[in-house]
Amino acid sequence: MFLTRAAGVTAGLVGLAAAVPGQAQAAPVIPAAGTAQSNWRFCPKCYSMFFFGYADNGRCPAGGAHTAQGYNFILPYGGAETPNAQSYWRFCPKCYSMHFEYYGPGPCPAGAGHTEQGFVFVLPHDIAAPPTSQSNWRFCQKCFVLFFYGYADNGRCAAGGAHSAQGYNFVLPHA
Numbered sequence: 001m002f003l004t005r006a007a008g009v010t011a012g013l014v015g016l017a018a019a020v021p022g023q024a025q026a027a028p029v030i031p032a033a034g035t036a037q038s039n040w041r042f043c044p045k046c047y048s049m050f051f052f053g054y055a056d057n058g059r060c061p062a063g064g065a066h067t068a069q070g071y072n073f074i075l076p077y078g079g080a081e082t083p084n085a086q087s088y089w090r091f092c093p094k095c096y097s098m099h100f101e102y103y104g105p106g107p108c109p110a111g112a113g114h115t116e117q118g119f120v121f122v123l124p125h126d127i128a129a130p131p132t133s134q135s136n137w138r139f140c141q142k143c144f145v146l147f148f149y150g151y152a153d154n155g156r157c158a159a160g161g162a163h164s165a166q167g168y169n170f171v172l173p174h175a
């Protein structure tokens with residue numbers, strides 16, 4: 001069953017699918033072939049999740065462009081919300097950050113508000129984390145981006161100061 005399922009996916013997703021056996025709660029995390037995008041990364045300057053697929057790396061609220069560190073996240077998009085997956089997460093083509101659009105545009109480090117482009121991501125939250133996932137990703141109620149809440153200082157926010165966590169604990173799949 002796994003070989004069949006893995007056959008049509010990208011190289012980046014094969015490793016993800018291989019981690020599924022034995023993980024009873026893995027179903028909401030594992031995207032079907034063609035419904036996830038890789039190259040999402042953590043920025044160690046601002047702690048935001050940003051898309052690393054373009055040469056200039058967007059705009060970082062800590063100054064200059066984002067830099068990439070750590071895991072290569074593979075984030076699911078499309079489909080409906082579930083009790084453990086939230087929709088309305090989008091790419092901002094100005095700063096490259098993953099942000100929540102439902103409340104309207106949060107402040108963008110590239111000026112004015114975030115804008116939306118491309119896929120509508122549906123991100124898993126509040127589930128038991130499979131080995132190839134990282135928890136502690138949160139919504140910032142000040143700038144609306146997705147940021148890593150695993151360090152004491154909470155990075156740098158486009159609304160000033162550090163990010164401020166609210167709501168769900170996102171558990172995000174990576175390679």
Ligand SMILES: [Zn+2]
Binds near residue numbers: 044047062066
């Ligand atoms: Zn950054």
Ligand SMILES: [Zn+2]
Binds near residue numbers: 107
């Ligand atoms: Zn932005």
Ligand SMILES: [Zn+2]
Binds near residue numbers: 159
């Ligand atoms: Zn923020």
